[in-house]
Amino acid sequence: MVRKLIAGNWKMNGSVSFASELVGGLLSKIEQQDVSADFVVCPPAALLGSVLSLAKGTKLSVGGQDCHANVSGAHTGDTSAELLKDIGCGYVLTGHSERRTDHGETDSDVKAKSTAALKAGLTPIICIGETEGERVSGNTLKVIEQQVTNSLPDDADSSAIVLAYEPVWAIGTGKTATPDDVAEVHNFIRELLVSRFGREAANKINILYGGSVKPSNAAELLAVSNVDGALVGGASLKVEDFWAIGVR
Numbered sequence: 001m002v003r004k005l006i007a008g009n010w011k012m013n014g015s016v017s018f019a020s021e022l023v024g025g026l027l028s029k030i031e032q033q034d035v036s037a038d039f040v041v042c043p044p045a046a047l048l049g050s051v052l053s054l055a056k057g058t059k060l061s062v063g064g065q066d067c068h069a070n071v072s073g074a075h076t077g078d079t080s081a082e083l084l085k086d087i088g089c090g091y092v093l094t095g096h097s098e099r100r101t102d103h104g105e106t107d108s109d110v111k112a113k114s115t116a117a118l119k120a121g122l123t124p125i126i127c128i129g130e131t132e133g134e135r136v137s138g139n140t141l142k143v144i145e146q147q148v149t150n151s152l153p154d155d156a157d158s159s160a161i162v163l164a165y166e167p168v169w170a171i172g173t174g175k176t177a178t179p180d181d182v183a184e185v186h187n188f189i190r191e192l193l194v195s196r197f198g199r200e201a202a203n204k205i206n207i208l209y210g211g212s213v214k215p216s217n218a219a220e221l222l223a224v225s226n227v228d229g230a231l232v233g234g235a236s237l238k239v240e241d242f243w244a245i246g247v248r
């Protein structure tokens with residue numbers, strides 16, 4: 001069993017004062033207790049500097065929500081993985097469904113970004129998940145297999161990647177997958193990783209579940225086999241909720 005990882009995706013929310021309140025509240029809890037999970041927050045790019053200075057030297061890790069596949073160049077508005085690493089980030093989300101939908105990111109874009117993240121020394125949290133239509137038509141496992149095969153870097157170091165299974169229909173909707181559905185997909189992902197990296201290495205990769213995780217359903221979801229943490233959107237914006245998801 002790996003140590004659980006609880007990652008908060010703030011999406012396009014927050015402000016300098018919000019960040020200071022939320023991170024301050026979180027740190028006062030994390031620093032006081034011997035917690036059994038690792039916590040990461042992924043604020044919007046413009047708040048990374050503020051959050052990093054608050055989290056510096058603490059047990060709280062910080063991640064970007066996206067990175068560019070190139071190291072530098074004419075890519076207005078983008079941020080390279082190298083720069084995220086340089087300012088102190090440890091993680092970056094790649095392939096979040098909102099990036100795939102809003103920005104047309106494909107598996108091959110996600111693979112390129114995840115490769116850049118690994119090269120820069122960041123841990124990519126590689127997001128995958130089926131749409132409602134894909135689930136209803138019985139294609140969930142086929143879609144997951146394609147995404148795992150095509151989104152992971154070719155020479156991925158298994159000790160430096162995290163996967164997040166997020167059914168698209170469960171993100172921000174209040175709907176959650178049942179524990180049986182989650183178990184089926186997480187077990188399937190684990191076996192895909194085993195065939196790629198071997199059992200020992202694959203068992204050490206955190207596979208997070210994401211999609212309307214909140215304090216009231218976290219215990220049940222985090223107890224499912226092969227669920228090694230959570231990627232949390234809405235509930236990561238409240239200290240008490242985010243904390244309650246990770247600490248029990």
Ligand code: PEP
Pocket residue numbers: 009011166170171172173174210211212213231232233234235
């Ligand atoms: C997410 O943003 O990755 C997410 C899972 O959002 P929510 O928890 O709000 O569904």
